[in-house]
Amino acid sequence: MSFVSQISRSTIPVLISGAGPSGLTAALILLRSGVNVRVIDKLPAFNPGCRGPGLQPRTLELFHQAGLHEIVESAQRLIPIRMYKPGTMEPARDVMMSQPHAPTAHFPYGETLILGQNRTEHLLREQLAKHDVHVELSTELLSFEQDEEGVVVQVAKKQGGHDIPETIHAQFLLGADGARSVVRKGLGCSFLGETRQDTRLMIGDVRLAGEGLDREHWHSFGDMKSKAVLLNPIHTIGSGEDGFQLMAGGIDVDIGATIAAGQEAIYDLIQELLPVKVDFRELIWVNEFRPNIRMTDKFSDGRVFIAGDAAHCHSPTGAQGLNSSVQDAFNLAWKMALVVKGLSPRSLLDTYTPERLPVIAEMLNLTTSILNRAATQGADRSWERPDRLRMLGVNYRSSPIVLDEVSAGLDPVPAYGDANNLEGGAPLVAGDRAPDAPGLLDAERNKHRMFDIFEPTRHTVLIFAPTPENARPMLEALDRQGSGRDKWTEVVSSVVVLPAGATVSDGRLEGVLLLEDAEGFAYAGFSPGEGETHTVVVRPDGYIGAVGRSIEGIKRYLEQIFA
Numbered sequence: 001m002s003f004v005s006q007i008s009r010s011t012i013p014v015l016i017s018g019a020g021p022s023g024l025t026a027a028l029i030l031l032r033s034g035v036n037v038r039v040i041d042k043l044p045a046f047n048p049g050c051r052g053p054g055l056q057p058r059t060l061e062l063f064h065q066a067g068l069h070e071i072v073e074s075a076q077r078l079i080p081i082r083m084y085k086p087g088t089m090e091p092a093r094d095v096m097m098s099q100p101h102a103p104t105a106h107f108p109y110g111e112t113l114i115l116g117q118n119r120t121e122h123l124l125r126e127q128l129a130k131h132d133v134h135v136e137l138s139t140e141l142l143s144f145e146q147d148e149e150g151v152v153v154q155v156a157k158k159q160g161g162h163d164i165p166e167t168i169h170a171q172f173l174l175g176a177d178g179a180r181s182v183v184r185k186g187l188g189c190s191f192l193g194e195t196r197q198d199t200r201l202m203i204g205d206v207r208l209a210g211e212g213l214d215r216e217h218w219h220s221f222g223d224m225k226s227k228a229v230l231l232n233p234i235h236t237i238g239s240g241e242d243g244f245q246l247m248a249g250g251i252d253v254d255i256g257a258t259i260a261a262g263q264e265a266i267y268d269l270i271q272e273l274l275p276v277k278v279d280f281r282e283l284i285w286v287n288e289f290r291p292n293i294r295m296t297d298k299f300s301d302g303r304v305f306i307a308g309d310a311a312h313c314h315s316p317t318g319a320q321g322l323n324s325s326v327q328d329a330f331n332l333a334w335k336m337a338l339v340v341k342g343l344s345p346r347s348l349l350d351t352y353t354p355e356r357l358p359v360i361a362e363m364l365n366l367t368t369s370i371l372n373r374a375a376t377q378g379a380d381r382s383w384e385r386p387d388r389l390r391m392l393g394v395n396y397r398s399s400p401i402v403l404d405e406v407s408a409g410l411d412p413v414p415a416y417g418d419a420n421n422l423e424g425g426a427p428l429v430a431g432d433r434a435p436d437a438p439g440l441l442d443a444e445r446n447k448h449r450m451f452d453i454f455e456p457t458r459h460t461v462l463i464f465a466p467t468p469e470n471a472r473p474m475l476e477a478l479d480r481q482g483s484g485r486d487k488w489t490e491v492v493s494s495v496v497v498l499p500a501g502a503t504v505s506d507g508r509l510e511g512v513l514l515l516e517d518a519e520g521f522a523y524a525g526f527s528p529g530e531g532e533t534h535t536v537v538v539r540p541d542g543y544i545g546a547v548g549r550s551i552e553g554i555k556r557y558l559e560q561i562f563a
Contacts (some may be wrong), residue, residue, distance in 0.1 A: 012038050013340045015153055015170040017183055019046075019135040021117065022308030023176030024124035025329035028337075029066070029540075031131040033337035033457045034490070038135065038168070040155060041138035042177075046125075049236050049285045050245045054078075054319025057109040058391035058433065059326050065409070065454045065542050071123050075113035076235055082217035085277055089212040098385040105521040106435035108451065109391060116245075117234040117322055118206075123337050123479055139166075141182050144173055146303050161494035172336060172511040174369045176325075179292060181310035189296040189306070192300050200255045202248040202266070204286030206231075207238040210278040213380065215241060216423075221273040227252045228417065229273040241279060246270070255288045293368055294413055297473060299353040312360045314367045323391060324363055327541075331356055334456060334540035338562070343491060345563045348401070355396045358415040393417020399432035403557040404430035405548040406534075414442055428527050430547045439519030440497070443505045448515060453495060459545065459561070460538040461554070463495045464528035468509055471496040474535055475512060477551045488562070507545050 002557055014030055016023045019041040023210050028038045032501035047496075055063075055075055063071050080094040101110030115358045123137060138158040140538075145152050151173045175183020184191065186232040211221060213235040227250040237243025248269060249255065258265050267280045295312040299305060308325030332352050338344035366388065395417050396402060407429045418426075428435070440448040461478060465471040473493060495513045498504060517523050528534030537546040544559035 001152045009205055010514050011150060011169040011171060012036060013170070013173060014038075014172045014336060015040070015151070016174045016176060017141040018176035018308070018310065019121070019125075019137075019155075020176055020178065020325065021124070022310075022325035022329045023174065024121060024135075025126065025306065025326050026125050026174055026176065026333040027126060028131075029329065029333035029456045030337050030340075031128065031133060031145075032446075033334070033341070035337045036554045037403055038136065038170075039128070040136045040139040040141065042138070042156070042396050043138075044138045046135075046137070047118055049118055050206070051118050051235050052120070052322040053114045053234060053245065053317065054318065054322070054392045055113045055115055056323045056389065057107070057111065057264075057396060059323040060109040060113060060455075060540055060541045061451065062330050063438070064324065064451050068123070069128070071115065071120055072109075074119060074123070075115035075238070078112050078114060079196045079216055079218055079233070080457065081220050081230075081358075083220045084275075086222075089275055094217070098387070098389065101387075101390075103470050103523075105438055106232070106525045107110045107241065108436050110390075112319060112390065112531060114234060116234055120180040120322070124126065129181065140174045141175075141177065142151060142184055143404045144183070144304065146173070146283060148302075149305050150418050160401045170221055171303065171340060172199075174332070175304065176308050176329075177310050179313045181306060183304060184296060184306050187301045187304055187306070189298060189301070190200060191276060191296055193422060200249060202246065202255050202259060202269075202286060203254070204266075205234075205284040206236045206244055206248045206266075207240075207281040207284065208244060208270070208271075208278050209244045209281070210276045212276055221251065221275075224250050226250050227273065229270050229464050229539075231270075238282065238515070243284075243398055246286070248273075249252065258287055259286060260514060272373060276477075279526060293364060295357075295364055299328075299356055300349065300419075305336075305349075305352065307332060311356075311366065317440055319390060320363050320391070324360060327359075327391070327394070328356055328456065331539040337457070341491075343562055348561065349368040351399060351401050355399045356485065359396075362415045370403045391416070395429075395431045395433065397429055398460065399431055401545070401557075401560055402430040402543075403546040403548065403553060405553040410518075416498065426554060428525070428536075428544065428547065430544050432544050434542055436524035437517070437525050439517070439521055440515040441504065441518045442513065442515055448513075450525075453493075453513070454538055454540075454542055456515075456540045456542075458490065459492045459558075461492060462522075462526065462538065463494065464494045464523065464532075464534040464536070465498065466497065466531055466533070468496060468514060468556075469504065470533045471512075474533065474554065481555055492558075504529075511533055 014037045016027050017040045029040050030037050060099050080096050082094050083092045085092045103110045136346040140156050151169040151170045155166050159520050173459045175181050218232040220230045230247040231244040263283045271278050292313045299311050307328035335348045407427045436451045438449040463471045463474050498516050500520050535548050548554045
């Protein structure tokens with residue numbers, strides 16, 4: 001008998017090690033899907049640092065679809081970097097890291113926003129608490145073993161100076177435990193790449209004030225080729241309007257020695273570069289950073305998975321780390337939920353690596369190229385960020401489970417897509433992000449939008465049809481496939497979208513949301529043929545799983561997803 005063949009009734013469906021953005025996001029999606037979790041973290045207290053504050057438009061879209069509006073609303077806009085003439089408060093120039101894009105009907109989030117990672121994590125933990133799940137701090141994962149039936153995990157909880165051992169039985173284990181991941185090491189995954197020993201930075205959060213240090217600019221003093229200090233005002237640092245994200249470095253700065261010397265040495269470095277008297281109020285945290293550019297060759301093995309920094313880490317150039325980690329979680333959690341609930345085969349989880357690995361590989365190439373450019377080009381160019389980093393073109397077109405009856409045979413595209421071909425003209429292909437579309441009206445003339453219809457706990461079947469009657473054959477086929485829809489009530493929803501001018505009040509369809517595309521945005525974004533019945537299946541992670549005109553094609557997609 002195998003060591004986990006007698007899984008007790010107390011077995012937790014999913015154990016998550018690590019309470020960073022990827023672990024918390026995965027936990028929330030699983031809980032909302034009706035799957036219980038435990039979240040452990042070896043740290044004794046939650047991280048106070050702002051750390052990676054950039055939220056890219058694609059992540060903002062996913063948070064919106066998950067109903068995490070407070071995260072989106074709490075974020076601040078990206079501000080220009082103000083560079084000063086040496087030894088003065090006289091501005092030399094202002095530089096924008098990325099150009100803002102006005103929101104559109106299909107892309108409602110056009111620009112990168114800023115929110116301290118500690119605040120993002122706090123808001124995610126608040127959502128977990130609504131499900132009576134709380135992060136178990138001072139609980140370290142030591143080792144694990146797995147077989148076909150489950151995973152046995154050995155942990156140690158520190159209490160009163162003692163380690164209290166516990167054995168946790170889980171159906172699945174998710175390692176979101178950072179770059180030094182115990183879970184990744186336990187799987188024996190490679191973690192190939194490099195650590196840049198020649199690039200060192202001091203990063204941290206500090207509260208201070210000084211004449212001219214406004215909160216409309218990211219202040220840059222000195223030159224990284226010798227000695228520099230950058231202060232980025234972040235409204236979630238500290239309790240007042242005096243919090244800054246600190247970055248300092250240069251070949252003339254001994255980062256390790258300065259940090260080791262303590263708070264006053266750090267303050268002295270800042271004051272040395274700033275030409276105004278600084279009122280230092282609090283050093284919240286500080287650490288030395290060296291770019292660690294690595295990724296694994298696989299993101300799972302059997303019943304054990306890794307996500308976020310446990311699977312990939314890189315330089316902070318481009319603000320992709322938190323975003324990639326959150327998107328790992330969105331990709332994995334819906335699949336894991338369906339498997340735990342017995343609605344999908346275990347093989348669905350095998351798609352996690354082939355979908356995410358190409359995206360992460362391209363992300364590392366992009367961020368490393370920016371890091372290299374910073375070392376070889378002028379200051380202005382080193383801060384430029386390409387539009388692809390907004391992540392709106394990230395796609396799973398090469399996925400083994402997407403199905404496309406309309407655009408089959410198109411040339412492959414990079415995993416990060418083509419940022420110049422997002423709006424207009426390009427066909428919508430299975431594996432792409434599903435666009436937003438406002439201005440949808442139901443029979444009572446209530447307004448709807450696609451991003452409020454999509455949810456991370458279910459597939460959304462969008463049937464574009466000239467009339468309700470044209471949609472009935474597809475709906476009846478879905479009923480038969482889903483055993484009268486009872487089996488799929490919580491995980492598949494059907495929406496019929498009629499063209500502008502169609503009469504929604506006539507021909508109601510029981511149990512189906514019937515909408516008129518009154519402003520034409522849905523038909524423009526999803527590109528159904530005029531007068532045709534066209535079906536698009538949107539996955540729980542907001543990507544298109546299938547595009548089809550035939551009932552048989554949509555059935556094929558659903559049959560491979562659901563057991």
